[in-house]
Amino acid sequence: MQDQTNLAIAALKFFSPIEYEKNCEITGHAPTPGRTEPLDGSKLLTYLEKTGALFEPRRYQVRIAELLSRLERAGLLIPFGQGNDLFLGKKYYFLKEFTTLEKKGLLWLSEALGPQFVRSQYASITVQITGETEAGDVHAGTGLAIAPNCILTCAHVIRDMTVYDTQQFGGQSYQVIDVLPHESIDVGLVKVEPTLQVLPSLAFRDPCLADQLYTLGYPRVPLARSAPLVMQSGEVTSPEVTLLHGPEVFLYSAIARPGNSGGPIISASGHVLGIVTEELTAESARLSLPFHAGIKASTINSVVGEIDESIILPIEDYE
Structure with a gap:
């Protein structure tokens, strides 16, 4: 359960627009000048590997895809188009506004x-x-x-x-x-x-x-x-x-x-x-x-x- 929690937090941080340029640097993805673009799940695997958040994340693609779907159904991830990867190609933003207690x-x-x-x-x-x-x-x-x-x-x-x-x-x-x-x-x-x-x-x-x-x-x-x-x-x-x-x-x-x-x-x-x-x-x-x-x-x-x-x-x- 702790592993799932840590992975969910890492995924939400990756899809946060505030972290866009930093996450592009980590994954080696060229950022769009003057704009914040949604990133897809395939780049999340690179992020998890580079940051050490999950060892060999590509072994767990199915479970990571399931987790992203659950985060989407809960309204925590907002889909913004489809990338090139057929399995983890959906692009997301994390846009939740927290209440005082949620923080x-x-x-x-x-x-x-x-x-x-x-x-x-x-x-x-x-x-x-x-x-x-x-x-x-x-x-x-x-x-x-x-x-x-x-x-x-x-x-x-x-x-x-x-x-x-x-x-x-x-x-x-x-x-x-x-x-x-x-x-x-x-x-x-x-x-x-x-x-x-x-x-x-x-x-x-x-x-x-x-x-x-x-x-x-x-x-x-x-x-x-x-x-x-x-x-x-x-x-x-x-x-x-x-x-x-x-x-x-x-x-x-x-x-x-x-x-x-x-x-x-x-x-x-x-x-x-x-x-x-x-x-x-x-x-x-x-x-x-x-x-x-x-x-x-x-x-x-x-x-x-x-x-x-x-x-x-x-x-x-x-x-």
Whole structure:
């Protein structure tokens, strides 16, 4: 995954108009005087070889062509004509304008590099919160690190159990210093120390109808020795549903199981759309299929501000 990421960044740098003259010099291509011309994929192979970004790049022409196609479909590369090479002859420009949050990291590559990339970015900040119920049973939910000492989760996760004073995240021990569930909305915060790893370009936005998405969490897996981080894919099926009691939620088609609650719901573009909340099931319909619901980003933003004014949720405003 790291190799794909590095290669994608190198390709985008190569097709950037700002780098045109420098890249012509590297590849031995004569620049057009007074103009910036789009370069093609065949010259990218020379660039990768000359810069040492990839050893023997011509061995990987098929995969490089596939990567360029994915970057194009994601809107990161804009096609500008065809060169002489039949296989890697398409010419491109990289013209993306970054938002303030996008500039802080690489999540803007999510749509091009896919779910494996999304998982690699979010795995370190998606944690399992463990505790014990009144009956003495071990219980668990999922949380998302949103600040150096703060984990976002569902209120019912930290209400339904006594959270253990010591938590294990990524092989490191953390001490719980406060547990803060909201009184009426299913959002809560867990404060820990020492500081957590955070994702610099983490950004929240509200869901839109048919958004492709992924859920990440730690559902109970029968017979598993330890809880694995599980990813499910789906789409937003309804961006707004008003419940009889409580805030608006949104519905999605990805499967969520016990233990997923509090985990992030992430769009294909890398944004957090919300967190997994309790499923919606009619009590009288034993065999009915439940609706999977999420607390949306704007609701989380308001609630987090009520719980702790010092926590600023990073909302994507496209500025």
